[in-house]
Amino acid sequence: MNSFQNMTITSLKDYISTLDIKAYQDLIPDLKRDTRQAVQKIAKSLEKKVDARMIEIERIKRMKSIETSYYNNGIKKIGGIDEVGRGPLAGPVVTCVIVLKPDSNRLYVNDSKKVSKKMRESLCEQLLEDALDYAIGQVDNDGIDSLNILNATKKAMTDSLSTLSTKPDLLLIDALQIDSKISQKSIIHGDATSYTIAAASIVAKVYRDNLMQIYHEEYPEYGFDHNMGYGTAEHIKALYKHGPTPIHRRSFIKNIGL
Known part of the structure; x- marks a missing residue:
C-alpha cells in the first residue's frame, strides 16, 4: 500500500495493529508523506518503536557475545546455570541449567528480576522451545537450614546437572563455581551479561514463582x-x-x- 490518505485514522490504526514491527520500516515513509497531523504522530510513534527494537537487537547481540566466542572456538553445547530464591524467608532455592540451540535469539532476555512477570512467562515458553535440554534443581527450606544457603544453591545446581540427558561442553554460571567435571566459567552478574545464564534465570524464576503460588x-x-x-x-x-x-x-x- 503506497498511500493511506483515503483511510480514516481509526482504519489506519487497525491496519497497523495487524502488522509485525518488522514491517514498520517500509511503512514509515508513506505515513510521513500524509499531511494529517494524526498520521504524522503515528509515524513518529512507529519510528520510536523501530529504534527501540534496534537497540534491543544490539543489546542481545552483546549478551550473546560470550557464547558466540565459545561457539567460534569449537564449543558445540553451552549450559547456562542460575539460581533464584537465595534471599527469601520461605520456600526452596531453585536452579535451572539450560542448553540452548546456538541460534536462539529471543529479544528481551535479561536478568529475570529486570523482566516483567508477563514477559518472563512468555520468554520462558520461547526459551524452552529453543532448548536442546534443560533441568530444574531445588533444595527445600530444611536443606537450606542444614547446608546453609550457599551450599544448598550449589547442591541444587549439581542436582540439576545430573538429570540432563544432553551434557554441555561448557557451563556458564552466575558468580559461582560448582563441583563438576564439565568445564565451567563463573561470570559476575552473569544473568545480566550472558544470554544463556539470563535464560536460565528466567526459567528458574517462572518455576519458583509457580511453586510459591501453590x-x-x-x-x-x-x-x-x-x-x-x-x-x-x-x-x-x-x-x-x-x-x-x-x-x-x-x-x-x-x-x-x-
Whole structure:
C-alpha cells in the first residue's frame, strides 16, 4: 500500500495493529508523506518503536557475545546455570541449567528480576522451545537450614546437572563455581551479561514463582502469591501473628526474632 490518505485514522490504526514491527520500516515513509497531523504522530510513534527494537537487537547481540566466542572456538553445547530464591524467608532455592540451540535469539532476555512477570512467562515458553535440554534443581527450606544457603544453591545446581540427558561442553554460571567435571566459567552478574545464564534465570524464576503460588493456596495469610517468600513487611507481620509454616527457613527467620 503506497498511500493511506483515503483511510480514516481509526482504519489506519487497525491496519497497523495487524502488522509485525518488522514491517514498520517500509511503512514509515508513506505515513510521513500524509499531511494529517494524526498520521504524522503515528509515524513518529512507529519510528520510536523501530529504534527501540534496534537497540534491543544490539543489546542481545552483546549478551550473546560470550557464547558466540565459545561457539567460534569449537564449543558445540553451552549450559547456562542460575539460581533464584537465595534471599527469601520461605520456600526452596531453585536452579535451572539450560542448553540452548546456538541460534536462539529471543529479544528481551535479561536478568529475570529486570523482566516483567508477563514477559518472563512468555520468554520462558520461547526459551524452552529453543532448548536442546534443560533441568530444574531445588533444595527445600530444611536443606537450606542444614547446608546453609550457599551450599544448598550449589547442591541444587549439581542436582540439576545430573538429570540432563544432553551434557554441555561448557557451563556458564552466575558468580559461582560448582563441583563438576564439565568445564565451567563463573561470570559476575552473569544473568545480566550472558544470554544463556539470563535464560536460565528466567526459567528458574517462572518455576519458583509457580511453586510459591501453590504454597499460597495452602498458606494464604503470608502473601506468597506476590512476595514469593521474601521478607516484606506484610510477610513479617504475618509471621509474628501466625508463626512460621513448614516451608519457612528457620535459619533465616531467627534473624527477625522468630
